[in-house]
Amino acid sequence: MNFVHKFFILFVTLLLTHVAFLAHHGSAHSTLEETSPSEGERLTESPTTLEFWFQDPVVLHAESIQLNSQSGTKIELEDTRIDPDDKTHIIGNLNEELLPGRYTAKISVVALDGDVLEEKLNFQVGGKAKKQPQTEFEIIQNYPEDGEITGGSPQKIELWFNQPADITAIGVFDDRQESINIKEPVMDSEDPNHVIIEFNEELPKGTYQVTWYARPVASEDVSLPDAIDVFYFAVDEFTPIQQPNEGEPVGFAWFASMGLKQTGYWFFFIGIMALFGVAFFHTVIHKEITLLKRNPLSLLLLLSVFTGMVFVLMAQKSELESLSLTQFLSLKFVWIPLVQIGLLLLGVFLPKVRLFFFAATLLLIPFITGHAPYPRYGGYFSVFMNALHLLASSIWIGGLLAILTFPKKEEMKKFLRTTLPAFSNWAFVSLMVIIVTGLYMTIKYVPSYTIESFWESEWGKAIILKMALTLAVLVIGFLQRRLIKKLTEKAFSKVLNRLRVEIIYAALLLLFASVLVVSTPGSAEQGVYPATVEKENIKVNVSFSPLKLGLNVLTMDFEGESIEDVDVTLSMPPNYQVNYKAFQVEEGVFKLTGNLLHAAGTMNMKVKAEKSSGEEVEFAFRVVIPGEMRLNE
Incomplete structure (x- = not known):
């Protein structure tokens, strides 16, 4: 049985194992921060526009804003556009005056990583106002x-x-x-x-x-x-409010985001990265262009890319089922993969420029998948680092496949003396680039965390497993380099066996990479930004314990300053806000306790401190609460 057949059996085995453990993916997290009109608002006259602000830039499609009256009648909008000065702001113009009544706007936009975000806005125009008491009850x-x-x-x-x-x-x-x-x-x-x-x-x-x-x-x-x-x-004294009976923890799937889209990305990554890597090996390392038209491995990899693309597009079409085929194909998350398929086919039939076409296909990936394009995750520089990560991973993975399918008996001596040592050097450099770029993206995406918050998140678990596999590959690579320096034909079989192990690790690494694409980095993040603020010669250090959903203790240390009162406002877009007055437990130290953090996501906090002179100083903080079901991200 040749290697291609063995590889196919291995691939199918991994696929079936993966499908057996698939879990249903939850709905996409919301990024809506503000609306105009606001939720539930009663307007005295018809609005001229509907406006929505998101946390990050979004992509529109033809059905991004759908407005319906309470009777279900669809109200046509004149046009829907993105504010040219603010890519997070979308505007829908009304071309007719709304009659008195209740209205519902359905919002559907596409995030920069391809996820579909859906929200609803309810408001009322005119109508008889309810009789209110002369003085508001308070x-x-x-x-x-x-x-x-x-x-x-x-x-x-x-x-x-x-x-x-x-x-x-x-x-x-x-x-x-x-x-x-x-x-x-x-x-x-x-x-x-x-x-x-x-x-x-x-x-x-x-x-x-x-x-x-x-x-x-x-x-x-x-x-x-x-x-x-x-x-x-x-x-007499401040004490934290406790949770006496937490009960048994509820079981959860390790990777709930595994599904059709994630499986599609896995196939997509395997095919594109291996095709580029094999072409790089034959063009740059071995320096001999091979024919791919009738190569069974290349056909298998092309099938993997095509299958992955179909899976991803099926998942996206199910999320945007109201769009016509023409409208669907106009989305960049749809037409770019189709362009990638075209580039791969050109590369197969044009061997002299194959590497260029395969590289272009590979470098388009960060623009339509993953979190790098988000401004809060680094924007263009993170896209560049992600591209380096993909290039280095492809050179390593493609080289492994090329070696296992390559050597002709008559070229064994040349292969042992020149090609294999050269690949060993490229693989070593590639692994260093993979580690450096991977660490950069991890730190950029999750700047603050605890071991518990990291491990309990899907994103964190995938990163930890990728790190473990990378460490195993490093150990194998070290042993391989020692063996290659004194390589004989007898030892060559040992090298091949280790390469087969690396191929299995590579497939698993790409599996976890596909999980990272569809999971949320923020679910692993935990922290207060900034933890310390100094304003008007007053310095305050802020900390939550344990900084989780539910019961917490908030400590605000003003380092001995003479502070009389402290008021705290916690808010989360689009409309949650609560106010507290803090306990003074000692000079300059104030605390709060209770169910302060009501949901996973990013919460804004304002601390207003009143000095003994009566002057007030306000401090602003951002609190990130870990958890998968995030309300405003």
């Missing part, structure tokens, strides 16, 4: 105050509103999230805006959470939702 004051550390156990909770209030529900919970026994709320007979809730027991030391629901007594509109608020206080 709380004015509460005791204990938010962020207050009381001396000893308080006897009661007091709430002051701007009008008489009905407390529909209230709960008090200790730092173990256990309920505290309280009496029924009572309205103050002398002040109907004042509500008193007494405790049935003395409170031990520690932090407490109060959650209440209320509505104005005089409200006649039963459809209005209750007002809700949460505040925290502590008795």
Whole structure:
């Protein structure tokens, strides 16, 4: 059985193993940050445009914005375009005035890595406005105050509103999230805006959470939702709120993003990189151009490229099923792969310029796959580093295949004396380039992380497995170089056996590379940026513990500065925002505790510090929470 047949059996075995463990891929993460109109907004008159801002530049297609009335009637837009001054901003012009009623805009754009991002925007035009109370219902004051550390156990909770209030529900919970026994709320007979809730027991030391629901007594509109608020206080000392019973961890797939698109990229990478690498070996290293038209290996690799392209396009068409074939083919993520197929075919039939066509095909990959094109991941320089990574990987992988399919008996001496040592040098340089460019992209994509956040993410696991395989290849390469220096025909079979092992590692490396393309680097990232800020001669160090979804402790250390109060605002696009008042645990040190980080993704944080002089200083931070299901990325 010749090597091509053995390679085909190996390839099919890896494919079947891969397909057996495929898991369903979750929906693409959202990158929508702002809209105009805003979600749920009631407009007094018809808008002239619909506008959307994304975190990164996006690609439009003919059905990117679809506007429908509440009856399902489609409203035609005059045109949809990208703002030439801001590639993250898309604008849809209305060519007619909207009648009073409710409308839904469906947004579908393509991210720079080919993922389809879909969102919805609901708004209303005109209509009879709901009757609102003369004064908006709100709380004015509460005791204990938010962020207050009381001396000893308080006897009661007091709430002051701007009008008489009905407390529909209230709960008090200790730092173990256990309920505290309280009496029924009572309205103050002398002040109907004042509500008193007494405790049935003395409170031990520690932090407490109060959650209440209320509505104005005089409200006649039963459809209005209750007002809700949460505040925290502590008795004698601040303590973190804990999660007493976390339960058993829920099982999860190692690589949930494995699917049709990822499998397509795997085939695509194997075929294109091996074709270029084999051509490079014969043209530059062995310096003898071979015929590919009837070569079984080249036909197998071309089939791999074509199969991968079909899989990827099938996955993308299913995500954009509303587009006509003409509209679909106009997307660069569709026509560029078709151009790549054409370049490969030209390379097969034009041997003198084959290497040029294969190289062009290879270098187009970073522009339509992966995360390098995103500005936040490095943009053009990361594309350049990704291209180097692909070139070096292709030279190594293609050389392995070329050697295993190459030597003719009559050319064995020449091959042993010149070609194999030359490839060994190229392979060594290629591996160094692979390691350097791989480390650069890893650090650029995930600048801050913990071992736990890295390993729990799909992206991090794929990187770790790639690193392990690369280390194994380095060890084999070191042994190969020692053997090649004193190579004899007898030792040649040992070299070939090791090359076959490297081929298996190469196929697995490309498998994990295809996982990286469809997974999210941000799922492994964990950190606060910047961790330290200095402004107006005040320096603050910020840290979250454990910086995960759910319960956290936020510490803000002003390094002994005389700070009276600290307010914290946490927000996440497009419309989530909460405010807290921090506990002062010692001079210049303030803390918050509770369910501060509600979702994986990037959260904006503003810290407003009030000095003893009454002057306020505001600090801005970006908090990245690890996790796969990211809300705004």
